[in-house]
Amino acid sequence: MVNIRNLWKYDGDRPLLRGISLSVAPGEMLGVIGPNGSGKTTLVRLLSAEENPEAGEIRLGGRPLTEWSARERARQMAVLPQEGLPPTPFTVEEVVSMGRHPHRGWWPWSGSRDAEAVEQVLEETGLQSNRNRRVDRLSGGERQRVAIAKAMAQQPRLLVLDEPTTYLDIAYQLSVLDGIQQWRRREGLAVLVILHDLNLAAQYCDRLLLMKEGALFAEGTPGQVLTPERIWEVYGVQPVLTEHPVTGAPQVLLTSGEQAPAENRESAVPFPL
Numbered sequence: 001m002v003n004i005r006n007l008w009k010y011d012g013d014r015p016l017l018r019g020i021s022l023s024v025a026p027g028e029m030l031g032v033i034g035p036n037g038s039g040k041t042t043l044v045r046l047l048s049a050e051e052n053p054e055a056g057e058i059r060l061g062g063r064p065l066t067e068w069s070a071r072e073r074a075r076q077m078a079v080l081p082q083e084g085l086p087p088t089p090f091t092v093e094e095v096v097s098m099g100r101h102p103h104r105g106w107w108p109w110s111g112s113r114d115a116e117a118v119e120q121v122l123e124e125t126g127l128q129s130n131r132n133r134r135v136d137r138l139s140g141g142e143r144q145r146v147a148i149a150k151a152m153a154q155q156p157r158l159l160v161l162d163e164p165t166t167y168l169d170i171a172y173q174l175s176v177l178d179g180i181q182q183w184r185r186r187e188g189l190a191v192l193v194i195l196h197d198l199n200l201a202a203q204y205c206d207r208l209l210l211m212k213e214g215a216l217f218a219e220g221t222p223g224q225v226l227t228p229e230r231i232w233e234v235y236g237v238q239p240v241l242t243e244h245p246v247t248g249a250p251q252v253l254l255t256s257g258e259q260a261p262a263e264n265r266e267s268a269v270p271f272p273l
């Protein structure tokens with residue numbers, strides 16, 4: 001669905017992305033992980049055509065991203081930025097309806113088709129009872145659910161999410177990721193998701209891409225990528241790796257820096273910063 005080849009992005013002469021290549025197939029969920037400042041959001045900004053790379057190419061559905069109009073692109077790809085939905089005074093239903101914008105035509109029957117699509121999404125996301133509530137009166141978790149519902153109404157083939165679970169409690173984290181999981185299985189949606197939580201990334205993603213200083217450090221299944229050595233090299237922490245007793249996914253357990261072996265402490269991120 002999306003193919004990225006040898007992508008470079010600079011801020012002046014400082015490289016923010018160094019030759020990133022990746023692809024996400026229909027029905028696949030690719031997790032992008034890496035420490036703060038490693039270039040994950042920069043990658044999303046290029047993918048959403050908010051900024052252009054200095055070198056390299058992004059192809060969406062086989063065609064260069066630069067050849068798609070904004071409206072055509074929005075029918076293929078929905079992007080949920082790190083900030084999530086702004087707290088607008090619009091109602092839940094109005095915001096979800098905005099997701100239909102790229103599909104709206106001027107012929108008379110398109111309106112009823114849009115209304116049906118919105119109704120279905122409100123039902124699937126359990127937002128029917130909240131449809132008349134103003135988005136700026138919702139909690140962060142509720143707002144994130146509306147953001148996902150709006151993206152669903154957009155009916156994209158690729159969904160790009162920048163840290164969708166960061167401010168959510170554990171129930172909302174599962175609800176958002178389970179919802180996306182069902183959606184991609186049902187529709188063959190391709191998903192690229194940035195996650196800081198390595199355990200959630202290991203549970204939900206087919207493949208992980210680990211970034212360090214703007215470059216691709218490792219790529220593979222969660223079991224291949226999440227090794228104690230790599231986590232040490234990239235994050236500077238000494239984890240204990242275990243297996244989830246139910247799903248078998250690798251799980252990363254952290255001990256405090258005090259408990260890390262003494263020989264490793266020097267290169268760990270110091271505190272105070």
Ligand SMILES: Nc1ncnc2c1ncn2[C@@H]1O[C@H](COP(=O)(O)OP(=O)(O)OP(=O)(O)O)[C@@H](O)[C@H]1O
Binds near residue numbers: 034039
């Ligand atoms: N608009 C910008 N102009 C110039 N440099 C930027 C800009 N945005 C981010 N950067 C720099 O690019 C690098 C990568 O930032 P980016 O936000 O992509 O990292 P990230 O991996 O998403 O981090 P985080 O996990 O903290 O969100 C950082 O060094 C950052 O300071």
